Amino acid sequence: MAKVFISLGSNMENRYAFIQEAIERLRAVKEIDVTDISSVYETDPVGYVDQPSFLNLVVCIQTKLEPLELLSETQHIENHLGRKRDIKWGPRTIDLDILLYDQENMKVERLEIPHPRMWQRAFVIVPLMEVAPDLFIHSLDLSIKDVHKQLKDKEGVSEWKP
């Protein structure tokens, strides 16, 4: 079984409903066990800024699926939930990005793991820190909690409550 971290984001229509539905569809895949779900964060758009704010979170799963098989499942969920790709980095009903797959390093046309932009994105790092604290800095004077708070306050990331 592989341990995988997936980032989810939505900034169209009922964002929270799309996120809930995407998680339920992940759960419905028999080779996927959703083991941890971060808080949901309201985040300022990054990259393409002329769009509504996002809801972002990160989930941890255990899976027997190989990376490309998992990508097919996540893209299946995106398509089912009406994902359009009219504008690069533009508005989306739902987006699922595979961040980490065990200690896998791969780059093929359809898939690069670790996700190439994950470490630049507070909307990824802050929720990821919740579900994978051991991934982060091991020799900080600050506690992970302090780093987490600093990141949230600084990077247009605020905790969102349904």
Ligand SMILES: Nc1ncnc2c1ncn2[C@@H]1O[C@H](COP(=O)(O)OP(=O)(O)OP(=O)(O)O)[C@@H](O)[C@H]1O
């Ligand atoms: N780690 C990954 N997770 C998900 N898709 C990936 C990954 N690496 C490469 N891809 C490829 O990226 C393509 C574009 O994905 P998408 O349109 O969701 O990009 P995006 O989420 O808007 O932008 P970004 O990749 O910067 O988050 C997909 O068709 C997929 O094949």
Ligand SMILES: Nc1nc2c(c(=O)[nH]1)N=C(CO)CN2
């Ligand atoms: N806040 C935020 N900004 C983004 C996001 C996202 O999920 N959240 N996704 C992008 C492309 O994947 C580009 N910009």
